Amino acid sequence: MARRARQETGWRGEKPGLCLTCRFDAKGIANPVSEAPVRPHDRLETEQPTSIVMDEERLEAYLNLIRELLKCPNGEEGRILQENRELVDAEFLQVCATIGEQMAEEGRENEARFLQELVRVLGQGRNREGATPEDYFQFLLEVLATLDSSGDPNVVYPLLQQNLDRFDLTLAESLRAWVSQTLEYMELEQAQSIAAGLGNFGNLIKDCPLGSRAENIEHAIVAYQLALEIYTPQQFPQEWAGTQNNLGDAYRNRIRGERAENIENAIAAFQLALQVRTREAFPQDWARTQHYLAIAYCERIRGERAENIKNAIAACQLALQVRTREAFPQEWANTQICLGAAYSKRIREEPSENLEQAISLYQEVLQVYDRQVFPERWAMTQNNLAVAYSDRIRGGRAENIEKAIAAYQLVLEVYTQKQFPQEWAGTHHNLGSVYYARILGERVENLELAIGCYREALEVTTRAAFPQKHADTLFTLGLAYRDLGQLADAYSVFTQAIDTVEEIRQGIIVGGDGDKQKLAEEWQSLYRNTIEVCLEREDWTGALEYAERSKARNLVELLAATKLQPENIPEDLWHRYRDLYQQWWKLQQMEDSRSSAAPDSITETPTAKLRTLRQQLDRLIDEEITPHDPKFRYSQQITPITYRDIQGLVNPKTVLVEWYITYKGIHSFIVTHQGTHPQVLTTNPDAPERLDALQEDYLEHYLRRAEDWQTQLPHYLQELSDLLEVPTLLAAIPKSCEQLILVPYRALHLFPLHALPLGDCILSDHFPEGIRYAPSSQILQLSLQDNAPVANSRDNENHEVFFALQNPTADLEYTDLEVEAIQTVFTAPTILKQDKATKTEFDNRQPQLATTNIAHFACHGYFNFNNPRSSGLILAGSQLSDTEDPETAKEGSADLSPAIRSRRGTFDADKCLILPEIFNLRLPQCRLVVLSACETAITDISTTTDEYISILAAFFFAGSRHVLGTLWAVNDISTAVFMVRFYETLFAKPSPPVTLALKQTQDWMREVTVARLQDWARGCSLLSETGKARIVGRFAWGYTADYEPYTHPYHWAAFCVTGQ
Known part of the structure; x- marks a missing residue:
């Protein structure tokens, strides 16, 4: 599994990524033409927004004021504005709006929001001094009257030019208010006329080269949405479909909001338009919308990439059924380019054939787009042809790269920095990438040419204007510096790229963890290369700090957002x-x-x-x-954890070991209380590949051949110990260390590292206070910052609040024995037993959970390897019969099935406790959660970003200081024995810490004989007489007295504790 993921995402560590210079419109796929719902002659070609033109000194003064406002301490903004009041004018607000757009366009959402709020507040003051709501109404009426009379943009734009100061949020609000007030008294025919005007206004304002492009698109979206309140698919199907089409175009080009969410809205709108725009009834409109839908699928961020490209190809092919070269040559060429771009991105199914198809399509397009008549389209097509040649599999690699270089050089004859700055920069980025990969010529000279190209690109793709492209170019520039041996320069640009990527990530709000996850996966190679450069420079501290920054970012941000x-x-x-x-x-x-x-x-x-x-x-x-x-x-942005912060997590008798994996080996970072920097150990270079193979074989047996897996478990642990070179690691840890904190990475989360064999003993034998785990050092640090006082178990343990779920499915015979024994420790335990342990009853007890000190869940658990977020605990009344199945889709939920299908049957997810719900629990007083259930500590390892997604992690986030979970499907009998012994140990006097109690229980399980086990059961004060008799009787026949029934690691190694 991990091996396949590495092959798919790790290429960026081998060569720079080719940035497809232009989004699809710049690659020859024309921006969709806005459609007026009534008059076809109102369709306008998209134009680029004009840039700010003003006195350079004045502009620089505005920019300096903006920088000062962004950096000042809280509360200082008013003073700064007052001191610079001569600069606070309409032009200043325009500059703020434009800079805010640039920051928002690709992710710097926090600064953008600040500037947008500044424009809103200051703009309100200006509006109060001048324009009134009536002025806005009059302006709208004037615009709509002009549209009714001509619809000519050359007539309307002068009117818009005179009223640029009204292009603010009040305009959109006035538009909504005006429509709602007007429609109430209108006949249908009048309403239709208003809708037509709104549609035309949306088209004009969306493509208007005046004012703020971001605000113009926002106004267009409002206009289209309001038109759709009048146009219904029943009464005005054609107009409704045309407006949906235009709305989709506006969302696809939207600057504000999150890119992923905007594309989803665009796709939805295009698909709605196609409900009316059928090939039979409206062939040209149908083909146009199919073309736009193809572009949106090519640009889609969410969903499976392969499926998105497949959908894009299908939509292009449908459009080409109408857009033939003979009938519509330019439209045909545009869709051919879109199809070529989709084939170029289709890398999973016959990549060689797909690239040949793309090259063929581009060459056909060049027969229509010649340089003399269509110079821009010709250059865009040459660019795409160069990208295809640089990726081409067939033919000689050296020859293909030379063809790509030649094509890019032709492109630059048209794309000059003055006329086409973005395209010029993108082409230089791509040219740098092919120089980096060039086979012919001297390697050093090619790298220097690549560096020169990247530096040219960065003149335009600045962090403020194009953060995503800026980061991409910095990354590839860093690779070139690294290969030249200029490690200081490589480190500098890599770290700048990481700062930019993390800034982009902060701007993702609506898209949530899914979009952040995709961004993180895309940039994992940047972090990996940065860490490798740190290691080459012997910057051990930097390597550890950047390793931390790459781990479990979603959970880190969630902790910070809700706990700081x-x-x-x-x-x-x-x-x-x-x-x-x-x-x-x-x-x-x-x-x-x-x-x-x-x-x-x-x-x-x-x-x-x-x-x-x-x-x-x-x-x-x-x-x-x-x-x-x-x-x-x-x-609320996360300050990256420093080495000193990590070092603050350990004391003189504790050592933290954190792992990270690169292509050069598995790296162990050893952090002690005294060290000035971490000690770093690196395995043999083949260790990552061996770990991939081990993980794949381990999971294959675990999921499909459980008996074989159990038999081979000691072998798996020995192999892992060997490839991690644990004896060398152990030798590097100070002898004074009594407790170990382990921070695994990716596949290492699957295994009980505390049980790794070392000759006749295991790793935990060397640490008298035991071993505990942490998802990342920063998560451990954040959890420590939210500590509320909890009951002192050493002094008043019997008064601790205890809550338990007991055998909800009534099929775990020894679970009842387990909970009935454990509850005797507490004076007033709360137990939801068997059929009482329903989801409804559990939800009703959540106020009680807020005061719980120890929570115990003795039930079935499951980890869903295909969809980890649906993992959880099985509650009473959730199992479905063979014939019963919940509805496969609920209103507004696409095709999410609430059914959980596992090896134990099918369950209704709505009646189970699944992972997102566990994250939402409140356990502020809880010092320990015990998950006496299967697979509760298994973590999602399918991603490259080490996002810590598990049931155990969810309870840890909910507030528990310690969480004890399991790494596989555990045995009912041995787990019951383990748990009773664990609680007996935990509440002995003096009471040991949780980590030590766990170690002592595991040591006991490893060594206990049948005779000792029976003696223990007879004398255990927690067990009832019935419980004692059942355990003694379980081993009464068929066992010798000195037999060790639980010495196999299957019975004890699964249990691990994460916590403070």
């Missing part, structure tokens, strides 16, 4: 924010676990409930939190 309370936020307000945030996050996790199929309507992606929660959260931040803390939105 700013000092100036009132307690009740903070609790409201945290509750709302976690409700939103829980629902987002549900969305992420759904099918990635395209939405049926805009309102379904995400669900209306998800949108409502996000709006409520934003409103709470804007209206109630921001007055207390104006920079709250971006104060």
